[in-house]
Amino acid sequence: MSYSLTIPTLETERLILRAPDPRDFRPFAAFYASPRADFVGGPLTAEGAWRMLAMEIGHWTLKGFGRWTVTAKGSDEAVGMVGLFDPEGWPEPEIGWDLFNGHEGKGYATEAGAAARTYAYAMLGLPTVISLVKPANIASAKVAQRLGARHDGDFVHERHGPMQIWRHPGPDDLTDGGMEAYA
Numbered sequence: 001m002s003y004s005l006t007i008p009t010l011e012t013e014r015l016i017l018r019a020p021d022p023r024d025f026r027p028f029a030a031f032y033a034s035p036r037a038d039f040v041g042g043p044l045t046a047e048g049a050w051r052m053l054a055m056e057i058g059h060w061t062l063k064g065f066g067r068w069t070v071t072a073k074g075s076d077e078a079v080g081m082v083g084l085f086d087p088e089g090w091p092e093p094e095i096g097w098d099l100f101n102g103h104e105g106k107g108y109a110t111e112a113g114a115a116a117r118t119y120a121y122a123m124l125g126l127p128t129v130i131s132l133v134k135p136a137n138i139a140s141a142k143v144a145q146r147l148g149a150r151h152d153g154d155f156v157h158e159r160h161g162p163m164q165i166w167r168h169p170g171p172d173d174l175t176d177g178g179m180e181a182y183a
Contacts, residue, residue: 007060008123010068010115017068017082017112020056024069024078028053031080031100039137040098041160056081065124067096070112079103082112084120084129091155093120094130095168097143109143117147121171128170132163141166148174 007019029049032042044052059066067083080099086092095116097109113131120126131149133140141151144166152167 005061005064007066007068008119010119011073012111012115014073015079015108015112015115016071016073017115018071019060020053020067020069020081022053023076025050025053027078027100028081031098034101036101036104037098039134039140040096055087059085059087065093065120068112068116070099070108072108079108080112082109083116084124089157089159090132091165092128092130093126094132095120095147096131097140104139109140110146113143113147117168121174129168131166131168132157132160133166134160134163144168 009019010017029046031037032044032049032052033046034043037043041052056067063086065084065086067081067085069078070080070082071077072079078100080097080103082097083095085094085096095113097113099109117129120129130152131140131144131147132155133144141164147168149166149168151164153165155163155165157163
């Protein structure tokens with residue numbers, strides 16, 4: 001039996017969110033080898049990063065949703081990974097964002113995170129989503145706040161340790177219902 005899955009492409013004002021694939025490995029591995037990956041399970045060797053990229057791609061097959069490779073319009077260079085994540089051991093579906101080295105501070109995580117949340121509500125029918133943030137990851141907490149999320153407790157993961165739960169407003173709490181891109 002064969003199984004195929006089409007990963008949708010999302011577009012924002014400045015970004016394209018596309019299916020992750022092998023061409024993303026070099027920037028992905030560079031991110032995971034750097035100290036910037038401390039908050040998301042890194043640093044990792046190239047072999048560990050390859051396994052992590054395979055997990056990102058496989059998540060789509062296992063869950064029917066996942067994280068997209070983010071590129072700036074006009075370029076196919078991967079600037080990060082943003083989207084929905086709900087592996088075994090997670091308390092509920094989350095919107096996660098990792099911006100690759102040199103692409104932070106441009107608002108990409110907030111812009112792509114909003115598109116992922118819209119997709120979660122409009123296309124998947126999720127009533128709410130969270131973002132999990134390590135307590136020392138101030139930049140990530142600020143992205144969650146810009147997206148309207150509020151600190152809603154704490155969670156301890158068996159491998160990642162303590163994390164804050166940031167609850168996003170539900171579709172009924174958003175001005176546009178979280179559906180603007182799919183109306």
